[in-house]
Amino acid sequence: MSEAAEWKRQAAREALSQVESGMTLGIGTGSTAEAFIRLLAEKVSAGLKIVGVPTSERSAALCRELGVPLTTLDETPELDLAVDGADEADGALRLIKGGGGALLREKIVAAAAGRMVVIADEAKLVETLGAFPLPVEVNGFGVTATYLAVEKAASLLGLTGALTLRQEGGRPFITDGGHLIIDASFGRIPDPEALSIALHAVPGVVEHGLFIGLASSLVLAGPGGVRRLER
Ligand code: 5RP
Numbered sequence: 348m349s350e351a352a353e354w355k356r357q358a359a360r361e362a363l364s365q366v367e368s369g370m371t372l373g374i375g376t377g378s379t380a381e382a383f384i385r386l387l388a389e390k391v392s393a394g395l396k397i398v399g400v401p402t403s404e405r406s407a408a409l410c411r412e413l414g415v416p417l418t419t420l421d422e423t424p425e426l427d428l429a430v431d432g433a434d435e436a437d438g439a440l441r442l443i444k445g446g447g448g449a450l451l452r453e454k455i456v457a458a459a460a461g462r463m464v465v466i467a468d469e470a471k472l473v474e475t476l477g478a479f480p481l482p483v484e485v486n487g488f489g490v491t492a493t494y495l496a497v498e499k500a501a502s503l504l505g506l507t508g509a510l511t512l513r514q515e516g517g518r519p520f521i522t523d524g525g526h527l528i529i530d531a532s533f534g535r536i537p538d539p540e541a542l543s544i545a546l547h548a549v550p551g552v553v554e555h556g557l558f559i560g561l562a563s564s565l566v567l568a569g570p571g572g573v574r575r576l577e578r
Contacts, residue, residue, distance in 0.1 A: 352382070354469070354569055355378060355432075355468060356386070356568075357573050358382075358573060359380075359385075360386055361466070361566045361573050362383055362464045362466045362566055363383065363386050363387060366387070366390070366428065366430075368394075368395055369397070370397050370427040371397070371399075371400070371418070371428075372387075372397050372399040372400070372426060372427065372429070373399070373400050373402065373426045373428065373429030373431070373459065373460045373463070374387075374399040374410060374415070374429075374430065374431075375402050375431025375432055375449075376432070376449035377432040379432035379466050380431055380432045380466070383430050384409050384413065385409075387399075388410075388414060388415050391415055392414060397416065398416045398417065398418045399415055399416065400417070400418060400459075401417060402453045402456050403447070404523050406449075420456065426460040427460065427462070428463075428464060429456050429457045429460035430463075430466060431444070431456075431463065431464075431465060431466070432465065432466055432467055433471055433562075433565075434446040434479040434556070435473050435476050435478065436465060436471055436472055436565050437472070437474065437475065438472070440465070440562040441476060441539050441559050442476075442559075442561070442562055443477075443479050443481055443482075444556045445482030445484070445556030446482065448513070448523075449523065450482055450484055450555070451484050451553060451554045457561045457562075462563040463561050463562045463564075464563065465562045465566065466566045467565070467566070467567055468567065469568065470569070471567070472567055476539055476557070477533045477534055477536035478535075480530035480531055481530070481531045481556050481557065482528050482529075482531075482555070482556040483528065483529045483531055483552055483555045483556070484526045484552070484553040485497075485526060485527050485529055485551050485552055486526055486551050487526065489551055490512070490551070493529075493549060493550070493552065494510060494512070496549045497529060497531065497552065498510055500545040500546060500549050501531065501533065501542065501546075504541055504542055504545060506531075506542065510529050510530070510531050512529055513527070513529070524553070539557050539559055543555065562578060564578070565577075
């Protein structure tokens with residue numbers, strides 16, 4: 348196992364220590380979340396009683412394969428705990444998510460959870476968000492108009508940079524919700540709250556990858572071990 352994979356596993360193990368029998372869980376997406384699902388599955392086969400709401404078809408498939416019991420957010424609209432990865436996090440536990448394209452379901456699930464624990468390797472902690480391109484999920488109708496409106500909304504905040512329509516296999520990437528993703532390379536986002544409000548005001552934007560006020564705890568693993576930041 349690579350060092351990075353081991354750190355993801357360590358962060359996942361720390362989050363798992365917060366899971367108790369009887370809990371309802373939001374289950375994230377991405378390689379770190381997958382490390383969590385694998386450890387969770389071991390506990391489930393050893394008798395842990397939980398039920399999970401997956402944040403993507405990909406995570407749902409892995410849970411099914413490993414025997415992690417699943418439900419839907421409609422059946423279980425209030426969750427005890429959501430565990431998910433992140434592309435970037437700052438010291439105020441504001442996040443950029445959506446590198447794996449699951450940001451919409453991830454945000455809905457995080458908002459439905461009493462607590463969100465974010466698991467990541469140390470390299471994801473940054474001073475200022477924005478080196479990782481911000482995913483913006485948009486409706487396919489009028490995507491060029493939405494693209495221009497996103498560009499304008501960002502530029503009014505002094506944010507410029509390339510906006511690209513995410514591709515996969517030579518075609519536009521389609522999310523689990525049937526939408527497209529624009530990745531916005533702003534470089535630095537000094538005021539994530541203002542950008543969040545500005546993006547939500549653009550018709551055609553379904554959701555964006557800035558997670559503000561959602562994470563309650565950030566578990567970071569790296570060469571120095573595992574540590575937690577709390578909000
Ligand atoms: C998916 C996400 C992931 O949590 C994020 O991309 C981090 O992934 P990884 O754990 O593979 O680095 O937001 O939409």
